[in-house]
Amino acid sequence: MRVLIPSPLRSYTGEREVEATGATIAELLADLERRYPGLRFRMIDEQDRMRPHIRFFVDGEQVFDLARPLRPGESVQIVQALSGG
Amino acid sequence: MARTTRKPARRKQGSATHARRPRAATRVVVLVATRKGAWLYHGDASRRTWRVDGPHFLGHIVNHVVLDPRDGRTLLAAAKTGHLGPTVFRSTDLGRTWKEAARPPAFPKVPEGEKGRAVDHTFWLTPGHASEPGAWYAGTSPQGLFRSVDGGVTWEPLPGLNDDPRYRTWMGTVQDGTPDGPKLHSIIVDPRDPAHLYLGMSGGGVHESVDAGRSWAPIVKGMEVVEGFDPATVTFHDPHCVRLCPTNPDRLYQQNHCGIYRLDRPSSEWVRIGRSMPKRIGDIGFPMVVHPRDPETAWVFPMDGTSVWPRTSPGGVPAAYVTRNGGRSWRRLDGGFPERQAWWTVKRQAMTADARDPVGLYLGTTGGELWASRDEGRRWACMARHLPEIYAVETAEVR
Numbered sequence A: 001m002r003v004l005i006p007s008p009l010r011s012y013t014g015e016r017e018v019e020a021t022g023a024t025i026a027e028l029l030a031d032l033e034r035r036y037p038g039l040r041f042r043m044i045d046e047q048d049r050m051r052p053h054i055r056f057f058v059d060g061e062q063v064f065d066l067a068r069p070l071r072p073g074e075s076v077q078i079v080q081a082l083s084g085g
Numbered sequence B: 001m002a003r004t005t006r007k008p009a010r011r012k013q014g015s016a017t018h019a020r021r022p023r024a025a026t027r028v029v030v031l032v033a034t035r036k037g038a039w040l041y042h043g044d045a046s047r048r049t050w051r052v053d054g055p056h057f058l059g060h061i062v063n064h065v066v067l068d069p070r071d072g073r074t075l076l077a078a079a080k081t082g083h084l085g086p087t088v089f090r091s092t093d094l095g096r097t098w099k100e101a102a103r104p105p106a107f108p109k110v111p112e113g114e115k116g117r118a119v120d121h122t123f124w125l126t127p128g129h130a131s132e133p134g135a136w137y138a139g140t141s142p143q144g145l146f147r148s149v150d151g152g153v154t155w156e157p158l159p160g161l162n163d164d165p166r167y168r169t170w171m172g173t174v175q176d177g178t179p180d181g182p183k184l185h186s187i188i189v190d191p192r193d194p195a196h197l198y199l200g201m202s203g204g205g206v207h208e209s210v211d212a213g214r215s216w217a218p219i220v221k222g223m224e225v226v227e228g229f230d231p232a233t234v235t236f237h238d239p240h241c242v243r244l245c246p247t248n249p250d251r252l253y254q255q256n257h258c259g260i261y262r263l264d265r266p267s268s269e270w271v272r273i274g275r276s277m278p279k280r281i282g283d284i285g286f287p288m289v290v291h292p293r294d295p296e297t298a299w300v301f302p303m304d305g306t307s308v309w310p311r312t313s314p315g316g317v318p319a320a321y322v323t324r325n326g327g328r329s330w331r332r333l334d335g336g337f338p339e340r341q342a343w344w345t346v347k348r349q350a351m352t353a354d355a356r357d358p359v360g361l362y363l364g365t366t367g368g369e370l371w372a373s374r375d376e377g378r379r380w381a382c383m384a385r386h387l388p389e390i391y392a393v394e395t396a397e398v399r
Helices: A006-015 A026-036 A041-045 B165-171
Strands: A001-004 A017-019 A055-060 A062-063 A076-080 B004-005 B027-034 B035-044 B049-056 B061-067 B075-080 B087-091 B122-126 B136-140 B144-148 B183-189 B197-202 B205-209 B239-243 B248-256 B259-264 B285-290 B298-302 B320-323 B330-333 B351-353 B361-366 B370-373 B381-384 B390-398
Touching: A006 A041, A006 A076, A026 A041, A041 B075, A055 B136, A062 B136, B004 B248, B004 B320, B027 B075, B027 B361, B035 B061, B035 B381, B049 B381, B061 B122, B087 B122, B122 B183, B183 B239, B197 B239, B248 B285, B298 B351, B351 B390, B361 B390
Parallel strands: A001 A076, B004 B049, B061 B390, B239 B285
Antiparallel strands: A001 A017, A055 A062, A055 A076, B027 B035, B027 B061, B027 B390, B035 B049, B061 B075, B075 B087, B122 B136, B136 B144, B136 B183, B183 B197, B197 B205, B239 B248, B248 B259, B285 B298, B298 B320, B320 B330, B351 B361, B361 B370, B370 B381
8 A cells, every 4th residue: 555654754764655554544554663663653642642743644535543444545645734833 | 152163173193102091081062952953062172162063853853962971972862843753862873873762752551541641752861870871761741750771772651650649640731831841850860879869840849769760759848839829739849950969969959930949968858049149130040050079059040030931031131140159149150141132041951061170061042042151150152053942951071
């Protein structure tokens, strides 16, 4: 499955797009963590909550539940919410 | 402004005629953590010129960078970004390369349906006792105490404090803390005893452990609180910075939200030594600095804590103050600082000393300037300006 990585996390992946597998967002993140250690905790806190300025989209639709199933052919976009200062 | 250079200073070659190899000279490195990254300033032998190394982690909010005095090479940096969660970076070659902690400080996961805590940022780092290589402590926001025994690669929460119901009450909620979150800070290890620890909680008081952090007890007697509140209630106490005197570990100094204090153990009652500060300046501030050899000497950097708490230099005229007699009297040290219209201040981790003679003092401002004094504060010079807001300044001796 294709995963779009936001620029703040490319120090982990080295690439804008990577491949990962999983039947849910949670499984996909676990696979990303195996491939790129440390990446998951920058996005998901220790209570398995999405961090405030990180957003997940599946084929352009925002998802809020890590248990959201993923189907073959879908792509995942991880984005940083607009915020600054 | 003190001169900075980007090129490494050329080392003199040792003389082959020396029968015995001389002890390698050490130099001071100043570790600067800012809202947008970290910088290292390597001093020459006389502390007159500084080679700048940075930025490291440009764009990261770096709350603390600390060198391990036990090996003189390992650096830990507490960092996060506006978007990404908190982590700790480690370098074992004085900042040439960095690697992220495998397990940064994090609270335990709670069962489904319960509201668990999550570390927003690691605020404070303290190397463990000299007899415990690899041991480190971290204080976080929201308040939590964590320990590493492998040089900062993995971190474990200390439940004796984090999960104690009294401490959960004293820590309060995010609303009870400082504007950018409640902080656990000033983690101090008694140089005589690795099991004897102190720490400060903003808010929540000063606390002591004699069993390596398994249990804790407050030490707040004598400390004052905001008018109208009960000083017997631990949660109302707000120590900003606590320091232990290296050559007299029974003496601690504290800059508090409500004054400057000294504690001489075994007494458990703080004495408000800030009463002898000039009335027009007051004794409110963030940092507290102790002399590396003289327990009678300590420095503070007062701020305006009146009305709406501007947290700026009083009157827009920055100055440090020093006591040479344990707080009975204070002397103003403003030589070299701006004489008017300078509205910055210095945060609790952003003022420190080196171990040289005379002692060098270093401070970083909320306006992104790094100032230094080579003569214990009599004369100050700006080492760097145009940095991001400075959160922490530490020094270390390196070879």
